[in-house]
Amino acid sequence: MAPGEFFYKPDDYESERASNSYLMALVVIMAGLPLPIVNLIASAIFFLSNRRSAYFVRWHCTQTLLAQLFTLPVNAAGLYWTLGIIFDRTPVSNGYVSYLLTIILFNLAEFIATIYAASQTRKGNHVVWWFFGPLTELLVKA
Amino acid sequence: MSRVAAQFALLAILFFGLWFLLSRFDYMRLLRVDELTKEAEHNLAGLILDELQKGGDELGSDTVLSIVGGIKERLCAANGIADSSITLHIIVKDEVNAISLPDRQLVVYTGMIGYCKTPEELSGVLAHEIGHIQHGHIMKRLRKEVGLSMLTTLAGGDAGSEIARETARFLSSTAFDRELESDADAAAVHMMAKADIDPQAFADVIFRLSREKNDIPKRLEWLSTHPNTADRCAEILRLRKQETFHNRPLADEASWSRCKKSLRRKSVSVK
Numbered sequence: 001m002a003p004g005e006f007f008y009k010p011d012d013y014e015s016e017r018a019s020n021s022y023l024m025a026l027v028v029i030m031a032g033l034p035l036p037i038v039n040l041i042a043s044a045i046f047f048l049s050n051r052r053s054a055y056f057v058r059w060h061c062t063q064t065l066l067a068q069l070f071t072l073p074v075n076a077a078g079l080y081w082t083l084g085i086i087f088d089r090t091p092v093s094n095g096y097v098s099y100l101l102t103i104i105l106f107n108l109a110e111f112i113a114t115i116y117a118a119s120q121t122r123k124g125n126h127v128v129w130w131f132f133g134p135l136t137e138l139l140v141k142a
Numbered sequence: 143m144s145r146v147a148a149q150f151a152l153l154a155i156l157f158f159g160l161w162f163l164l165s166r167f168d169y170m171r172l173l174r175v176d177e178l179t180k181e182a183e184h185n186l187a188g189l190i191l192d193e194l195q196k197g198g199d200e201l202g203s204d205t206v207l208s209i210v211g212g213i214k215e216r217l218c219a220a221n222g223i224a225d226s227s228i229t230l231h232i233i234v235k236d237e238v239n240a241i242s243l244p245d246r247q248l249v250v251y252t253g254m255i256g257y258c259k260t261p262e263e264l265s266g267v268l269a270h271e272i273g274h275i276q277h278g279h280i281m282k283r284l285r286k287e288v289g290l291s292m293l294t295t296l297a298g299g300d301a302g303s304e305i306a307r308e309t310a311r312f313l314s315s316t317a318f319d320r321e322l323e324s325d326a327d328a329a330a331v332h333m334m335a336k337a338d339i340d341p342q343a344f345a346d347v348i349f350r351l352s353r354e355k356n357d358i359p360k361r362l363e364w365l366s367t368h369p370n371t372a373d374r375c376a377e378i379l380r381l382r383k384q385e386t387f388h389n390r391p392l393a394d395e396a397s398w399s400r401c402k403k404s405l406r407r408k409s410v411s412v413k
Contacts, residue, residue, distance in 0.1 A: 074157075092170070093170070094165050094167070094168065094169050094170060095165055097164075097169040097173070098161055098162075098164035098165035098167070098169070099161055099165075101164050102157065102160050102161040102164055105160065106157065130149055130153065131146065131149035131150050131152075131153050134145050134146045134149060135146050138143065138146060
């Protein structure tokens with residue numbers, strides 16, 4: 001996830017827009033923790049509104065959206081499992097507690113990575129995440 | 143593309159590997175989940191029982207208690223259930239009702255004992271309630287209907303008597319889900335057969351209750367909490383055919399008569 005050079009130097013406006021895509025994800029995490037779909041919807045709206053933006057902005061919006069897309073089923077499964085316990089369809093088990101801890105750790109990692117990416121893109125630096133970066137590379141054309 | 147696939151595979155391995163490693167710890171013991179649940183159930187049962195006892199005195203040592211206790215003992219012994227694990231409470235009240243509470247507490251009103259014509263009929267009612275206890279239906283239902291937060295407050299002992307009263311009223315006057323009722327009926331038929339009691343008696347008492355509901359609707363609380371009588375009787379009789387048992391009497395005539403006489407002395411309506 002090291003910051004690097006983009007193939008062109010994004011201007012200040014582009015850096016701000018790209019950074020905002022991460023900030024948007026960051027802000028909605030608060031609302032999205034109980035309802036994971038909120039994160040995805042917010043990122044999708046931001047992605048759609050930046051479809052015709054500069055390449056740098058589109059690239060980072062896509063990376064954020066993909067990260068949200070992959071986090072959604074993981075968090076939704078946790079939510080579904082928790083609701084099952086609350087409504088007593090399933091008992092609390094070791095599997096449940098360990099799953100909850102795992103998704104908390106993954107969400108925490110994503111949270112930290114998002115803050116880092118937001119600050120770096122604001123400076124015009126390019127941040128390529130593990131897996132989501134190369135996938136974005138395949139999807140977003142210059 | 144292969145780079146994406148490789149990184150995805152590594153990410154998946156990391157996720158499931160972490161989940162697997164974390165699941166090696168015994169959180170149930172670390173978080174005392176079972177202990178806390180038992181403690182909460184115990185406190186909850188105490189509160190509800192206090193509330194029910196306000197409606198009538200609890201019988202101490204008595205002919206009635208020994209007969210009903212004997213029936214419970216036979217059902218438990220035949221089905222590999224520790225008799226001492228289920229606490230029986232008989233409350234002097236004219237209402238025809240029996241209620242299973244959290245913490246494996248079983249409450250039978252004298253109205254129900256008086257209503258049953260034979261000890262076998264009473265054993266059907268007891269077996270049904272023991273079925274609810276054995277399947278953990280009571281906490282399941284309370285969690286679903288009353289809510290976890292209220293249960294926690296109740297268990298913590300901070301709740302007002304109003305909440306305890308409401309929970310007691312809820313347990314004694316509303317029905318379980320149809321599915322839970324069917325489970326308890328099936329358990330009752332099986333338990334009775336194992337104890338060499340003809341499950342026909344269980345169907346008989348339900349049928350009689352439904353037939354007489356128009357005459358004494360107020361007293362027949364147990365029926366209102368156990369609806370769909372015709373279907374239930376048919377299902378009980380169908381399940382009965384699948385069981386093998388050698389009918390052995392539960393109590394001799396003299397003991398049952400003594401039990402009824404004792405109830406009459408307590409001004410309970412007796413069949």
